[in-house]
Structure formats: C-alpha cells, structure tokens
Amino acid sequence: MKKQINGMLLICAVAAMTFGCSQSKEKSEQQSEPASEKVAESLKTVTVDLASKSDSKLKGTVIFKELANGKINIDVNLMNIEPGDHAVHIHAVGDCSAADGTSAGGHWNPMNVAHGNRAEGGDFHQGDIGNLNVREDGNGSLSMDVEGWTIGGDDSTNILNKALIVHAGPDDFTSQPAGAAGPRIGCGVIAMN
Incomplete structure (x- = not known):
C-alpha cells in the first residue's frame, strides 16, 4: 500500500513538473511575442493623398516610412501631369486650403540655410527633395531614403504637420529661396492617419 501511495505521489509530481514546465514555456513564448510586436509598431508609416492645385489634374500618393536604420523612406507616385521634371518639396505649413497651394508657406527650413540640392550635399533646406521625372504617359515616381x-521627432527633423508640394516645373537648385520651380500643382498635408 505504501508503495502504491509513493508511486502515485511520484506520478503526480512528474505530471505537475511536466505541466508546470510546459506552462512556463508557454508564458515565456507569450512574453516574447509582444516584444517583437513592439518593434514592428515602433516603425511608423504616413500616407499622404495629394490634392490638385492651380487648376491641374494631378493625382498622387506619397508614403513616408520610418526605417530601422533611422532614415525615412519617401515614395512619391504621381499621375495626370505634364511630362518632364517636377520639383518636390516639403513646405513649412500643413495647410493645403488655398487653390494655388500658397497656404503651405515656404520650404521647410528650420536651420535657416540657403536652398540647394540634397543629392549634392552642401546647403539645402530640410524640405528640399529634388526633381521627379514624369514620363510621356503622365505618370512618374520618386523613391529615396532621407537622413535627418x-x-x-524634434522640430528640426519632424516631417509631421507640414505639406508636400509638387511644382509645375523643375527645381534649378540655385535660385533663392525656392528653386524657381513654378506654380504649385499638388499639395498634401503630412499627418498621422
């Protein structure tokens, strides 16, 4: 009888250890899942729909994605505009209410430096992006990773609550203060959805 009780106690102890270990493993797996979800959630994405301005027929979408390396990827896709190069800039004010886009103010320039060409380095506004080439079919795209x-983030780096502007012509990268790119034909406010 004593042997049976000891045997049963041994079986119960083994079962309790097995159940406890598997439960412990499940708990540790549950705890590791939220950590990986937090990493995915910390990388932000902002999508901007562009509105046509200055009587253009422009349609477009801009996606800003936070990258693991600390840069921001900007992906611009435009339709229904004249073939050729079109300047793309971030302007200081997140307001696209004016029919000609002028409510967006001037280029975003928190460092108060001269306008220039981001691709060549030197002085350039935080909002200087570059020229996007539109093909004969009226469509064009631009994608680049931007440091800074x-x-x-802080005011000198934060793209939120500003406006993305597309111009009718190319940026010449030398004319001050904005590159002589012509009328604003597209505008979208950069804001979290």
Missing part, C-alpha cells in the same frame, strides 16, 4: 527626418 523623423516622424514625430
């Missing part, structure tokens, strides 16, 4: 921008 954030989605929600």
Whole structure:
C-alpha cells in the first residue's frame, strides 16, 4: 500500500513538473511575442493623398516610412501631369486650403540655410527633395531614403504637420529661396492617419 501511495505521489509530481514546465514555456513564448510586436509598431508609416492645385489634374500618393536604420523612406507616385521634371518639396505649413497651394508657406527650413540640392550635399533646406521625372504617359515616381527626418521627432527633423508640394516645373537648385520651380500643382498635408 505504501508503495502504491509513493508511486502515485511520484506520478503526480512528474505530471505537475511536466505541466508546470510546459506552462512556463508557454508564458515565456507569450512574453516574447509582444516584444517583437513592439518593434514592428515602433516603425511608423504616413500616407499622404495629394490634392490638385492651380487648376491641374494631378493625382498622387506619397508614403513616408520610418526605417530601422533611422532614415525615412519617401515614395512619391504621381499621375495626370505634364511630362518632364517636377520639383518636390516639403513646405513649412500643413495647410493645403488655398487653390494655388500658397497656404503651405515656404520650404521647410528650420536651420535657416540657403536652398540647394540634397543629392549634392552642401546647403539645402530640410524640405528640399529634388526633381521627379514624369514620363510621356503622365505618370512618374520618386523613391529615396532621407537622413535627418523623423516622424514625430524634434522640430528640426519632424516631417509631421507640414505639406508636400509638387511644382509645375523643375527645381534649378540655385535660385533663392525656392528653386524657381513654378506654380504649385499638388499639395498634401503630412499627418498621422
């Protein structure tokens, strides 16, 4: 009888250890899942729909993605505009209410430096992006990774609450203060959805 009780106690102890270990493993797996989800959630994305301005027929979308390396990827896709080069800039004010886009103010320039060409280095506004080439079919795109921008960082790097502007012509990268790119034909406010 004593042997049976000891045997049963041994079986119960083994079962309890097995159940406890598997439960412990499940708990540790549950705890590791939220950590990986937090990493994915911390990388932000902002999508901007562009509105046509200055009687253009422009349609477009701009996606800003926070990258793991600390840069921001900007992906611009445009339709229904004249073939050729078109300047793309971030302007200081997140307001696209004016029919000609002028409510967006001037280029975003928190460092108060001269306008220039980001691709060549030297002085350039935080909002200087570059020229996007539109093909004969009226469509064009531009994608680049930008260092020094954030989605929600400090005032000198934060792209939120500003406007993305597309111009009728190319940026000449030398005319001050904005590159002589012509009328604003597209505008979208950069804001979290």
